[in-house]
Amino acid sequence: MENPLGTSMTRRGFLAGAGALTVSVLLAGCNGSSGATTPAATSKGMGATTLVVFFSRPGENYGSPDLVNVDVGNTEVMAGYVADAIACDVFEVEPAEPYPSGYFDTCDRARRELDENSRPAVANLADAPDPAAYGTVLVGAPVWWGSEPRVMLTYLESQDFTGKTVIPFTTHAGSGLGTAVADCQAACKGATVDEGRAFSREGQSIASAGDAVRAWARGLGLATR
Numbered sequence: 001m002e003n004p005l006g007t008s009m010t011r012r013g014f015l016a017g018a019g020a021l022t023v024s025v026l027l028a029g030c031n032g033s034s035g036a037t038t039p040a041a042t043s044k045g046m047g048a049t050t051l052v053v054f055f056s057r058p059g060e061n062y063g064s065p066d067l068v069n070v071d072v073g074n075t076e077v078m079a080g081y082v083a084d085a086i087a088c089d090v091f092e093v094e095p096a097e098p099y100p101s102g103y104f105d106t107c108d109r110a111r112r113e114l115d116e117n118s119r120p121a122v123a124n125l126a127d128a129p130d131p132a133a134y135g136t137v138l139v140g141a142p143v144w145w146g147s148e149p150r151v152m153l154t155y156l157e158s159q160d161f162t163g164k165t166v167i168p169f170t171t172h173a174g175s176g177l178g179t180a181v182a183d184c185q186a187a188c189k190g191a192t193v194d195e196g197r198a199f200s201r202e203g204q205s206i207a208s209a210g211d212a213v214r215a216w217a218r219g220l221g222l223a224t225r
């Protein structure tokens, strides 16, 4: 059993150990986002000049103190808050082979993909909006093993972001942005990549992070709603 937030432990031991190991930032980390508004995994703004792209995985995930099960992934909730605030189109990156619902199974697969630096296929790549239509692209993803999920790299490398501003944002359980900014810089050739923003648990739940996320999005200088 592999996990990114602790070393070989039992499930319960892992959770206890993870809390001890990652100090306050992790303890302020993500949780199950029950009750949050789901965002738009659809186009939200005709003629918008900003595109929000996200990848998110529902199912069992890290939570403190216990694993949690969510119908809507944390990053999807965050993308919804962003889309509340700014005039944008929204595109969800969907893996051709969905990730397992189990947390540890997903950790194992994500670890393999990272080690192999693979590019898992994206099911809906043909539906991706052309970045040429936008000035700014926000790229949201969970931190997986300290990095951008490889499936997001598949999407990013398939698009032409030349001349665009790319703003990464992550949700995480203690790692902040991880290597998301560097990963986006490497994948989005010709783009200016912003310093980005990481969202952990702001309050007791992802659901209560809405104000902070919307305030951040409104502060980006983009057209708002």
Ligand SMILES: Cc1cc2nc3c(=O)[nH]c(=O)nc-3n(C[C@H](O)[C@H](O)[C@H](O)COP(=O)(O)O)c2cc1C
Pocket: 004, 005, 030, 055, 056, 057, 058, 061, 062, 072, 073, 074, 075, 076, 103, 106, 107, 108, 110, 141, 142, 143, 144, 145, 146, 147, 171, 172, 173, 174, 175, 176
């Ligand atoms: C495969 C996997 C790897 C993860 N690796 C990390 C990590 O390295 N650092 C971290 O802070 N959180 C890590 N997490 C926790 C997620 O980043 C966090 O729960 C995130 O909010 C999940 O977003 P999602 O629900 O949109 O998928 C990991 C979770 C999974 C499933």
